[in-house]
Amino acid sequence: MESERPLTESLIECVPNFSEGRDPARIDALELAISSVPGALVLHRASDPDHNRSVITFAGKPEAVIEAAVRAAAKAAELIDLNCHRGVHPRAGALDVLPFVPLGETTLAQCVTIAHRAGERIWSELGIPVYFYQAAAIRPDRVNLENVRRGQFEGLREASLADATARPDLGGPALHPTAGAVIVGARKILIAYNVNLKTTNLQIAKSIAKRIRASSGGLPSVKALGLPLSSRGLVQVSINLTDFEETPLHVVYSEVCRLAEAEGIEVKESELIGLMPRKALEAAAVGLLKLAHFDSQDVIENRVETLASLARR
Amino acid sequence: MESERPLTESLIECVPNFSEGRDPARIDALELAISSVPGALVLHRASDPDHNRSVITFAGKPEAVIEAAVRAAAKAAELIDLNCHRGVHPRAGALDVLPFVPLGETTLAQCVTIAHRAGERIWSELGIPVYFYQAAAIRPDRVNLENVRRGQFEGLREASLADATARPDLGGPALHPTAGAVIVGARKILIAYNVNLKTTNLQIAKSIAKRIRASSGGLPSVKALGLPLSSRGLVQVSINLTDFEETPLHVVYSEVCRLAEAEGIEVKESELIGLMPRKALEAAAVGLLKLAHFDSQDVIENRVETLASLARR
DSSP states (O other): OOTTTTTTTOOOOEEEEEEEOOHHHHHHHHHHHHSSSTTTTEEEEEEEETEEEEEEEEEEHOOOOOOOHHHHHHHHHHHHHGGGOOOOOSSSSSEEEEEEEOOTOOHHHHHHHHHHHHHHHHHHOOOOOOEEEEETSSSSSSSSHHHHHTTTTHHHHHHHHHOGSSSOSBSOOOOOTTTTTTEEOOOOOEEEEEEEEOOHHEEEEEEHHHHHGGGGGGTTEEEEEEEEGGGTEEEEEEEEEEEEEOOOOOHHEEEEEEEEHTTOOOOEEEEEEOOBBBHHHHHHHHHHHHBBOGGGGHHHHHHHHHHHHHOOO | OTTTTTTTTEEEEEEEEEESSSSSHHHHHHHHHHHHTTTOOEEEEEEEETTEEEEEEEEEEEHEEEEEEEEHHHHHHHOOOOGEEEEEEEBBBBBEEEEHHHHHHHOOHHHHHHHHHHHHHHHHHOOEEHHHEEESSSSSSSSSHHHHHHHHHHHHHHHHHHOGGOOBSSSSSSSTTTOOEEEEOOOOOOOEEEEEEEEOOOOHHHHHHHOOOGGGGGGEEEEEEEEEEGGTTTEOOOOOOOSSTSOOOHHHHHHHHHHHHTTOEEEEEEEEEBBBOHHHHHHHHHHTTTTTTTTOOOOOOOHHOOOOOOOOO
16 A cells, blocks of 8 residues: 555645736746645636736645745746735735635644745845744734734835834745735635525625624634625525634634524525635534544545555554 | 644555454464555454454455455465364355455545455465455355355365356466465445433334344345343344445434433433444534534645645655
């Protein structure tokens, strides 16, 4: 079984945000910088011309992901001059934000290490200063991305020279003259998930959203909005779940169902926006089936992968 | 990614039933005959001394699984003499039954081909005659295993000589003098699954079992019994699901919940006996979350495996 190493062992997702969302040739070149690394698998790509920004999601093992991230930073610095960049989304770098996200059995702590290794290479090999944010932050005032990016490229390059506390974590004090700085981080995966209700009464969606969101005392790790789906005659509770292990998907779903039912409203369906990790779906099935004593190794394919992995040691 | 072939590509489960359930040294030797094949992964082993029978579940790619099945048949013929075998479970061979089961993206048709290839090797290399059953049957009267095994070793060896219609599909007319015949087949995976109810009223479990089982007009592919769990003060609807694609797990669960609720009884929990395939759990989550437009490739790890597989072509 030497050739059968499970892919989900040490798998990491990386979600670089580039300050280019209009020129398809440049965006292709950025994607190619990533996919040219063997083992770096591009999962998704989205561009917004108003934001003038693209997000390319890819995954792979640590070495492949770090190499692809560094090549992406180099290509972005080659193609993008922030002095000429306009867009409604704030940005501090040509490669603006570079989060590493654990998949499979990978831990957030491993992603912090990888973020730091990628950041060190970006500074030492490319000469682009680096800030670390969220779980990879090395200063508490830099956990929050918006705090780090305040003032954007134009403001930060002044502040970094003028004020020692605004300096990048690696490199500086001057930012790169055209590529700015890269904000490198580690975070848990975000699940974008909606529940659609069979009513046109937007107030019901807004009220349910308010009751489930963490910021108003609802479920931890839940952000939620009530939105109209006018063309379909429905309303939507639009949810971002920032930690599906803290609040599992089925807990959010069941709570929306319970609150809708209390208003006499039926849930039509739920929907996933983008991708979700396998563990989130497994946990939802186990929760909704009230499956007692369940272990992930009770799934045949999971056990096969574990046994194959052990057989190689 | 040459070394990263997904394990779940072309994965097959094999569930040999051996006519030996008492001597641990012999059962160890049977397991070793399987696990000595690189890529044949033993998932589970169960022996019953009254049945005098053992079931060893293993999985792997087609070539590994066929090789391990043939070695298991050879070792069983070496160690077991049916002339001296006593047990309450009917049997026709030292290796009695050899079903191949699709996992992952493997189809039942592929398992039929594999069953036929394994059967041909068992006859040509070991001189043990073979009957084919269930999806691998080549005669309609041999689809049902109990039809094939009627008369057991002692009756079949007479019948096979006396009556051309009782001859094995490969080899014969005489059965092997000590190892009998191997009954080789292909079937879908069986999920053993129970739902436990918060009542001591056994009639309720029996009545729900009757209403959901296929044989009394309930859900297709469902076998069910009502059983007491006296020490826990519960009753159980004990379910065998023979085709989770025809009747998904959550449909069975939801129907039991609905029928229990109609009797004013609460469902305490459900439980899995043994293992279940990943697809069954994914389908249950999607069904219970009413997840619209869901595709298996929306699961990040599934997409990564597909992309890695495409990258190698």
